[in-house]
Amino acid sequence: MGIYDEHLDRNAANHQPLTPLTYLSRAAQVFPDRIAIIHGALRRTYRDFYARSRQLASALQQREVGRGDTVAAMLSNTPAMLEAHHGVPMAGAVLLSINTRLDADIIAFQLDHAEAKVVIVDREFAGVMAEALAKAKVTPIVVDYDDPDFPEDAPAQKGDPIGSLEYERLIAEGDPDFAWAMPKDEWDAISLNYTSGTTGNPKGAVYHHRGAALMGYANIVAAEMTGHPVYLWTLPMFHCNGWCFPWTLAIQAGTHVCLRWVRAKAMYDAIADHGVTHLCGAPIVMATLINADDGDKRDFSHTVTFNTAAAPPPQSVLAGMVEAGFAVTHLYGLTETYGPAVVNAWKAEWDALDAAARAAQKARQGVRYPALEDLAVMDAKTMEKVPADGETIGEVMFRGNIVMRGYLKNPEASAEAFKGGWFHSGDLGVCHEDGYVELKDRAKDIIISGGENISSIEVENALYLHPAVQTAAVVAKRDEKWGETPLAFIELKPGRTASAEELLAHCREKLARFKCPKEIRFVDLPKTSTGKIQKYVLRKMADD
Structure with missing residues (x-):
């Protein structure tokens, strides 16, 4: 023990539990x-x-x-x-x-x-x-x-x-x-x-x-x-x-x-009448603001900070928000990290970049939040950080005091999530030379629609309950309004028929409305030699 370890104990006067x-x-x-x-x-x-x-x-x-x-x-x-x-x-x-x-x-x-x-x-x-x-x-x-x-x-x-x-x-x-x-x-x-x-x-x-x-x-x-x-x-x-x-x-x-x-007129009225300085939301909220009817819009003289998460907003949306008087900050996080734990901390020198280069910078998720101790892109097998070259893909991992305690009544899932002393996000990304993280894919095929996470597996399971469905695969499709929406690719059983409208109605009976596919396509699903569906092929097809 050293001199700073003696007679300097915690007590009620100098130590209280942190609480909001x-x-x-x-x-x-x-x-x-x-x-x-x-x-x-x-x-x-x-x-x-x-x-x-x-x-x-x-x-x-x-x-x-x-x-x-x-x-x-x-x-x-x-x-x-x-x-x-x-x-x-x-x-x-x-x-x-x-x-x-x-x-x-x-x-x-x-x-x-x-x-x-x-x-x-x-x-x-x-x-x-x-x-x-x-x-x-x-x-x-x-x-x-x-x-x-x-x-x-x-x-x-x-x-x-x-x-x-x-x-x-x-x-x-x-x-x-x-x-x-x-x-x-x-x-x-x-x-x-x-x-x-x-x-x-x-x-x-x-x-x-x-x-x-x-x-x-x-x-x-x-x-x-x-x-x-x-x-x-x-x-x-x-x-x-x-x-x-x-x-x-x-x-x-x-x-x-x-x-x-969330309605355009109510938002503009609040900003103009109450002097709103900050708001948060998914890209759909931004789209609602900039696409509002002229009669619903109100003038305001101050700049409003808009914090957005989920899928990176399109360049056209970012430009529209700036023109409307909003400063957009891109965030990233998960339920397990109390929401945003990564922020695209903007640097003044990036303002001099052309529009495309600024959009590329804005699309990156960013650096760790002030309360997060560490953020890294790791090789999930070796638990080593990948090179900061903007190309090598690894899993995004978190460590710090704004990571959850664990999953209630689920020690197995908690242990898996915290394996190696890091929280495993399940998201895949790269680390750029300046330390900014950028997501490239979601390892668990989560679809982010209107700021809400939708499990593709849950939607697929609902589709499989229809008697005519032989194989179902659900991926994210880009959407100007919602950021992403579920797109279902279906193979029907031999001799069975079902329309897209019938399958959509079936999904609405099994799922919350926001989880239902917005589109259904009937295709021969691409598969590996072992019969595994090649979702990366479907993702390419999604935006065709």
């Missing part, structure tokens, strides 16, 4: 009257945001929900979802944010696998949740959320209440001065996010307080959120906990502008 929950308490203390949340006509201050989050935590604890319990939320980008991100972990519980586009079977699977004790559900999703609860083995307390800003001309309808309790009544039962407890350990779980459906190994990525806290600071740096940020919620909060931005904003006491549906 302290950001909200500080914002409420320093800026109690600043507007924290805008939702329609609602204006909620940080004082009230903090008090209501504590009320939620208090009410949950009164119902014996505590450390390690799961509280599921199937909510749109509304104030209740922001309160759940704070109030649930303030009770010591773990938040499961359910994708609002999923079908009843997958929702039931998630509720059972997570052993949900409470479900908070927006009435828009009451029907599918009621169906899921009927199929699930767990019997959680069901809380209905009735959005007061739900418009009469909404593209969806409210369902009838299905719970035993209404959300505002639950909040009213809680103590606004509730003395919530810090996590016992920063390694404690704060949230659970699923990456797959009911088939195969369950993949519930578990986040910890430390990672969520560090992501808060990293988001501030990567998105250059200086001063008083005003953040528009175009990214679903159920997606990787909204890339941890529900916790991030409180660091700067920024303002959340809720948006229930």
Whole structure:
């Protein structure tokens, strides 16, 4: 032992577990009257945001929900979802944010696998949740959320209440001065996010307080959120906990502008009326903005930062965004890395490049996030880094504090993901001479459509359930609106017939709508001598 190892121990005065929950308490203390949340006509201050989050935590604890319990939320980008991100972990519980586009079977699977004790559900999703609860083995307390800003001309309808309790009544039962407890350990779980459906190994990525806290600071740096940020919620909060931005904003006491549906006029109105400075989303959100009708657009004098992930945006979209007043930052990450863990950190000298060269730079995924300790392109067999030559392909791997704890109840999958002391992304890419990573393919054939991951295997399995299908192969097809969409190649059984329309209708019965193929082609599938489908050939055919 050296001199710095003696009499310098950790204690309550010099060491506390990292958690993003302290950001909200500080914002409420320093800026109690600043507007924290805008939702329609609602204006909620940080004082009230903090008090209501504590009320939620208090009410949950009164119902014996505590450390390690799961509280599921199937909510749109509304104030209740922001309160759940704070109030649930303030009770010591773990938040499961359910994708609002999923079908009843997958929702039931998630509720059972997570052993949900409470479900908070927006009435828009009451029907599918009621169906899921009927199929699930767990019997959680069901809380209905009735959005007061739900418009009469909404593209969806409210369902009838299905719970035993209404959300505002639950909040009213809680103590606004509730003395919530810090996590016992920063390694404690704060949230659970699923990456797959009911088939195969369950993949519930578990986040910890430390990672969520560090992501808060990293988001501030990567998105250059200086001063008083005003953040528009175009990214679903159920997606990787909204890339941890529900916790991030409180660091700067920024303002959340809720948006229930991504529509061009609503986005332009929010930017112009509230001075939105930042928003995130898939390329489809950018396309919605730049392709909007002139009557839906609004002028604004400031530059808005748009953080986008998924497939690299086309050059035409990037040019359109710049012309419309947006500065685009390209990000990359996975559910297992709390969302974005790689950022295309732009360098001023690249501005002098021609349009094609700038687009090539923009298409690269980038370098590690400020909170990530290491990012590398590795040979998965030797676990050695590949040469930084922009040509040698390897697997993209991560190491650091913004990598998940592991997969819930799945030690085998966790061990496989962390083999060799690195998180294996399953994505294939190259490393350029300047250290910037660029993806080249997805080892597991994941299709990224509208920012959501679609497993080609899951779609193929649904197609195989049709009696006329002999062989099915699904690949990604480039799409100007969605980034990518599923394209299915089909071989029919001898003597059987089926139309593309019939197969599409079949898929809609088996899958969530966004997972269904947008096109079906009948072909003789290319195969190897051993009968394996050559998907690389199909990918070339996809854009023909």
